[in-house]
Amino acid sequence: MHPLVRVSPLALLGLLGAATREPARARASEAAPVAPEPLAAYCPEGTLPDGDACVAWPDGADEGGEDAPAAAGGHHDRRGRWQAYDQIPRQPERPADYARFAWPIATPDGPRVLSGYDLDLPDEAQRRGRRLSHVGHGGVDLAAPRGTEVHASPLEHQEGDAEVLCAGKLFGTTDITRHTVRAAGRVHDSLVLVGHLDGVAPGVRAGDTARAGDLLGWVGDSASPGLVHLHLEVRRVRDGVDPRRVPATQLVAPETSIVCDPRNVLPLAP
Numbered sequence: 001m002h003p004l005v006r007v008s009p010l011a012l013l014g015l016l017g018a019a020t021r022e023p024a025r026a027r028a029s030e031a032a033p034v035a036p037e038p039l040a041a042y043c044p045e046g047t048l049p050d051g052d053a054c055v056a057w058p059d060g061a062d063e064g065g066e067d068a069p070a071a072a073g074g075h076h077d078r079r080g081r082w083q084a085y086d087q088i089p090r091q092p093e094r095p096a097d098y099a100r101f102a103w104p105i106a107t108p109d110g111p112r113v114l115s116g117y118d119l120d121l122p123d124e125a126q127r128r129g130r131r132l133s134h135v136g137h138g139g140v141d142l143a144a145p146r147g148t149e150v151h152a153s154p155l156e157h158q159e160g161d162a163e164v165l166c167a168g169k170l171f172g173t174t175d176i177t178r179h180t181v182r183a184a185g186r187v188h189d190s191l192v193l194v195g196h197l198d199g200v201a202p203g204v205r206a207g208d209t210a211r212a213g214d215l216l217g218w219v220g221d222s223a224s225p226g227l228v229h230l231h232l233e234v235r236r237v238r239d240g241v242d243p244r245r246v247p248a249t250q251l252v253a254p255e256t257s258i259v260c261d262p263r264n265v266l267p268l269a270p
């Protein structure tokens with residue numbers, strides 16, 4: 001018989017007791033000289049220390065904007081194949097009227113919308129057409145004369161300045177800026193894409209800071225010849241993705257960001 005089989009049950013209990021007591025002694029000896037960290041270090045975002053507990057931000061604290069949830073959408077593409085996607089529809093409390101918003105271009109008669117955001121609509125109600133040819137539209141197309149200045153504009157509840165992530169070819173000539181936004185007590189990044197530009201303003205490069213009012217480029221018809229307009233698109237970066245480490249062409253990929261109705265985040269016109 002193997003010698004271990006002869007160990008009595010009482011001896012086994014003693015061994016187990018020693019095994020379970022050991023970590024307790026180790027914890028006590030390690031913890032003794034270390035000053036306790038302040039509770040704030042342990043409170044997750046969106047909560048505050050209160051005595052020895054973490055509590056939600058009280059009403060009236062700066063939680064930022066509402067956290068617009070993503071929804072499922074889908075449409076048949078130009079080849080008739082079904083495409084399913086995530087998208088963030090306009091929230092009911094946000095105005096539907098595009099004229100209520102501050103757009104990054106100044107047009108004397110206000111914005112003239114050629115084509116709005118429609119990825120939240122049923123397939124058959126989404127955009128189709130020869131000149132604005134894609135099925136569905138994840139942005140807003142604004143009519144403006146060629147050469148109209150396009151400026152960086154902050155989003156609602158933005159923290160700090162924006163950053164240029166792309167200044168080059170994507171949707172024609174395109175600028176993409178990254179904006180850190182606080183919503184529901186936590187921050188995330190949103191991307192603002194302005195496309196079909198006549199050109200990128202001199203000196204605007206990926207990595208630059210984009211302060212409110214900075215000139216980004218001019219309205220044009222690159223990659224939409226003969227149809228001078230600004231395509232403006234907002235995308236929310238997915239949790240866990242650092243868009244600064246993503247190639248420019250992948251910033252609009254569904255793994256990187258979720259297309260969002262711009263009316264959720266653009267500031268209202270004064």
Ligand SMILES: [Zn+2]
Nearest residue numbers: 139140141231
């Ligand atoms: Zn467009």
